[in-house]
Every structure is written in C-alpha cells, then in structure tokens.
Amino acid sequence: MTNGIDLDELLIAHAAGHLGEAAALVVAAHLCLCPESRRRYRLYETLGGLLLEELPPEPLAPERRQRVLAVLGEEVADSAQPDRTGDDAGASGNPLPAPLRARLPAPLDCCPWRRSGALAELPLAAPPGEPARLRLLRLEPGAAVPAHGHEGLELTLVLEGRLCDGERMLGPGDLAIADASTVHAPRAGEGEGCLCLLCAA
Amino acid sequence: MSRSEEERTRIEDLLAVARHRDREAFGRLFDYYAPRVKAYLRRLGADPQQAEELAQEVMLTVWRRAAQYDPRRATPGTWIFRIARNRRIDALRRERRPPEAEEVEVETEAGGEEEAAERPGEALEARSEALLMERRLREAIARLPPEQAEILRLYYLEEMPQGEIADTLGLPLGTVKSRLRLALAKLRDYLGGNEASRA
Numbered sequence: 085m086t087n088g089i090d091l092d093e094l095l096i097a098h099a100a101g102h103l104g105e106a107a108a109l110v111v112a113a114h115l116c117l118c119p120e121s122r123r124r125y126r127l128y129e130t131l132g133g134l135l136l137e138e139l140p141p142e143p144l145a146p147e148r149r150q151r152v153l154a155v156l157g158e159e160v161a162d163s164a165q166p167d168r169t170g171d172d173a174g175a176s177g178n179p180l181p182a183p184l185r186a187r188l189p190a191p192l193d194c195c196p197w198r199r200s201g202a203l204a205e206l207p208l209a210a211p212p213g214e215p216a217r218l219r220l221l222r223l224e225p226g227a228a229v230p231a232h233g234h235e236g237l238e239l240t241l242v243l244e245g246r247l248c249d250g251e252r253m254l255g256p257g258d259l260a261i262a263d264a265s266t267v268h269a270p271r272a273g274e275g276e277g278c279l280c281l282l283c284a285a
Numbered sequence: 286m287s288r289s290e291e292e293r294t295r296i297e298d299l300l301a302v303a304r305h306r307d308r309e310a311f312g313r314l315f316d317y318y319a320p321r322v323k324a325y326l327r328r329l330g331a332d333p334q335q336a337e338e339l340a341q342e343v344m345l346t347v348w349r350r351a352a353q354y355d356p357r358r359a360t361p362g363t364w365i366f367r368i369a370r371n372r373r374i375d376a377l378r379r380e381r382r383p384p385e386a387e388e389v390e391v392e393t394e395a396g397g398e399e400e401a402a403e404r405p406g407e408a409l410e411a412r413s414e415a416l417l418m419e420r421r422l423r424e425a426i427a428r429l430p431p432e433q434a435e436i437l438r439l440y441y442l443e444e445m446p447q448g449e450i451a452d453t454l455g456l457p458l459g460t461v462k463s464r465l466r467l468a469l470a471k472l473r474d475y476l477g478g479n480e481a482s483r484a
Contacts, residue, residue, distance in 0.1 A: 092469050093462075100441045101370040105378065126358075127476060128469075130419050132370065133363030134426070135441045141320030142327060144337050149315055152341055156308060162349045213378065 089237060089261055095121060099128035106216035106283045109183055110239045110259070113281060116181035117241075117257030180243060184281060192220075202227030216285050223247070223272035223280075231269035236285025238262040243280055246273030292416060295361045303351035311348055314361070319344050322369045329373055329444045339376055343369045359415045418476065425475035433468035436461060 089097075097103050098111040115122050180192065187208055189195060197204040202224035210218060216236075223229070223245075240247070240260040247254045249270040254260055262268060272278035286294070298314050301307035319340045326336040346368050354364055426434055439450050447465065451458040 090466075093465070096440070096465075096469060101374050102446065124473065127418065127422065127472065129367060130360070130363045130415065130422055131426075131437065131472070132441050133360055133366040134419055134422055135438055136321055136325050136366045136369070137362040139321050139324040139328070139442065142324040142336075143320050144323055144340060148337055148341055149312075149319070152315060152319075152344055153308065153312060155345070156306075156311065156348055159345060159349050161306070161352060211378070 089263060091121065091259060091261065092124065094239075094259075094261065095125050096128045099125060099132055104216055105211045105214050106218040107237065107239060109187065109218065110241050110281055110283045112183040113181040113243075114241050114257065114259045116183065117243075118259075121259075184243075197222065203229065216283050218281070218283050221278075221280050221282055223278045225272055225277045226274045227277070228269050228271035231267060233267045234262050234264055234284065236264065238266075238282065238284040240270065241281040242278060245276040245278035247271070247278045247280060248273060289420070292360065292419075296356050296413065296416070299347075299351060299354050299361045299364075300356065302348060303354055314347065315344050318347070318361075318365050322365065325366075325369055325442065326373055328442045331373070331376075335376070339369075339372050343372050346372070356413045357415060360413070360419045363415065363419070421476050422472065425472045428475070429468055429471060433464050433471070436464045437468050440465060 094103075094107075094111060098108055103111060115125055180188070189209075195206050197206050204222040206220040206222075208218040208220065210216070220243075221229070238261075240249070240254075240262070242254045242256055242258050242260075244256055247258075247260070247270050249260045250268055252260070253273070260270070295314065295317065298307070298310035301310040302314065322343050323336045323340040326339050327333065331339060343365065347365060350368075354361070359367070426437070429437075435454075436450065439445055439453070440447075443450075445453070447461050448458055450456075451461040454461070
C-alpha cells in the first residue's frame with residue numbers, strides 16, 4: 085500500500101470539506117460526469133450527516149433562536165428547484181460540466197489559449213490564497229505532455245477525447261490522480277485529441 | 286418516539302417548511318440541528334461565538350432553501366451537513382466565491398438521476414432511499430472495528446488531515462490511511478451487498 089491518494093480518498097476528502105478550492109472544483113466536475121463516483125460520494129455525504137447527528141449537541145444562547153425566528157419573515161425563500169440536469173455535458177454541445185462552466189471567463193473558443201506546439205493551455209483564475217494551479221489543457225491527436233514529476237497532488241480530468249496515462253486509457257469523466265511518486269507523460273488518443281482539466285499543487 | 290419515527294418527523298418538518306413556510310416545524314428543526322451544527326463547527330476549530338453565528342446562518346439557509354430539499358436524495362441530516370460544511374469552507378477561506386458556487390453544489394448533487402416526483406399516498410419510507418441508505422450506513426458503522434470508526438469520526442469532525450490524525454493517535458500515517466481505506470471499503474461492501482441482496 086502506498087501513501088498515495090486514491091479516488092475514494094479524494095471523494096471522501098471532498099465530502100468532508102477538506103479539499104482546496106481548485107481540487108474541489110475538479111472533483112465537482114468529475115462528479116457531474118461520473119455516476120459511479122456520484123453514488124459513492126452520496127454515501128460519504130450521508131456518512132457526514134450521520135456523524136453530525138451523532139455529535140453531542142452544544143446549546144446556543146437562547147437569544148440566537150429568538151433572533152433567527154424573528155427574521156424568518158424577512159428571508160426571501162429561494163424557490164429554485166434543484167436542477168435535475170446535472171450531467172448535461174454534451175447535451176448543449178458544450179463538453180464542460182456546470183461547475184467548470186461557471187468559472188470560465190468566456191466561451192471556450194473565445195478564451196485566451198496559450199499555444200505551444202500540439203498543446204494549448206488555458207490557465208483559470210486561482211482563488212485568492214489557493215496554492216494549486218488550475219488550467220485547461222488541449223492536446224492534438226497523439227500529442228503528449230512532456231514527461232514530468234510532481235511536487236504534490238495533480239488531478240487530471242478528461243473532458244473530451246481520450247488520454248493515455250501509462251497503462252490507463254482515460255475517457256470523458258475519468259480522473260487521473262498523480263502525486264510525488266508519479267512520473268508520467270500522458271498522451272492524447274490517436275485521431276481524436278483531448279481536452280482536460282488539470283489541478284496541480 | 287423511536288429513532289425512525291424521529292427521523293420521519295424531521296423529514297416531515299423540513300417538507301412543511303418547504304411547502305407551508307411552517308415556523309413551528311422550523312423551530313423544531315432549529316432545536317435539533319442548530320446545537321449539532323454548532324458542535325460540528327466547534328470541532329472544526331470555530332470559536333464559540335463564530336460557531337453560533339455560523340450555525341445561525343446555516344439554519345437561515347435551511348429556511349430559505351427548504352424547497353430544494355428532496356427526501357429521496359438526502360436525509361435532513363445529510364442535507365444540513367452539506368450546508369454547514371459549505372458555510373464553514375466559505376468562512377474559513379474568506380474567499381470571494383462566484384455567486385454560482387451555491388447552485389453548482391446543487392447541480393453536482395442533482396446529477397441527472399430520476400425525478401423526485403411528488404407521489405402523494407406513497408409512504409415516505411418508500412420514497413426515501415436516502416433514509417434507507419442512512420440506516421444501513423449506521424448499521425455498517427456499528428459493525429466496524431472501533432479503531433476504524435474512530436478514524437472516520439476524526440476525519441469528518443476534526444480539521445485534521447490524515448497526517449495530523451496519525452500524530453494525534455501516535456500511529457504511523459500508513460496505518461491511518463489503511464484504516465480509513467478499510468473502513469470505507471467495508472461500508473461500501475456492506476451497502477453494496479445489501480443492495481445486491483435486495484435486487
């Protein structure tokens with residue numbers, strides 16, 4: 085057993101609220117695309133709720149309750165129904181899951197991509213105080229990322245096309261987790277290229 | 286009242302808040318959840334004052350967003366845990382979040398599964414897949430070796446990366462990781478196994 089992190093640890097870390105914002109965004113996007121992870125994630129959130137309910141209650145000052153009940157009338161109900169189209173990726177011709185779309189400055193093709201050979205990169209604005217870098221990466225068919233290691237956790241979420249990472253062939257919604265012990269040179273599938281979301285510490 | 290009656294009452298209360306803006310029902314939910322949310326936030330490092338303020342905000346969010354609660358997808362406890370967790374993250378990071386962030390959470394959760402259509406007459410129990418999951422999960426936790434259950438509690442209820450849990454318990458990091466993984470695998474097996482045997 086290595087000290088590396090696996091998908092379940094990532095999901096439970098997200099459920100418990102332990103991920104930084106960049107990693108949390110990648111995991112949220114992954115969840116939009118992967119029903120199996122969604123199922124597990126629900127289990128981990130249920131676990132959180134259960135542990136919350138088991139906690140010995142710590143009473144609030146009585147005036148807190150009065151204050152909250154007093155302002156209820158002023159609170160406008162948020163009547164929006166939950167959106168049931170969570171995995172709508174592709175339905176609108178947009179490959180991006182909602183959490184990511186919300187973070188893009190403009191439609192994908194209008195964004196300031198930085199091209200370098202068969203690779204194009206689009207850095208996404210990092211939230212203040214967030215050490216991890218977040219970016220979109222577009223690879224032309226067969227193009228490879230130069231072999232590299234990592235100082236910390238690197239998450240790669242495939243959004244479109246195929247990405248070959250060592251022995252593993254990743255498709256849309258698949259997540260590759262690399263850490264300090266990983267050296268890899270992911271390569272886009274022949275014939276279709278690849279769009280992925282990367283978060284690196 | 287038995288535990289499951291209490292659980293059902295809380296679901297009914299939350300639905301009454303959603304449908305009828307029922308203040309008495311909200312008062313009961315406040316009395317039950319606010320002190321638990323406060324305890325949760327205290328464990329995660331908030332001071333008492335801050336924990337009360339955040340718990341108050343969490344409960345107001347419950348009031349505002351009750352219409353988004355879907356009993357099939359989550360128990361009230363899970364739903365409120367999620368709100369409390371997100372509030373805490375927001376407060377701790379003190380970051381400006383895009384206004385979409387909240388809705389994003391909803392969409393992530395909604396994840397294109399079956400519609401939660403209203404089916405009057407159908408027992409709440411039958412609708413609440415979430416309640417069943419929670420019940421089985423509780424059974425599964427009760428069956429875990431105590432040291433694995435402890436790791437789960439520490440993991441969710443303390444602001445502790447695994448390395449610190451290891452230091453606190455005086456265990457090697459590998460042991461903490463393997464206990465956490467074993468605990469998760471057992472929970473999944475237990476729930477998965479039950480689902481399979483039900484099918």
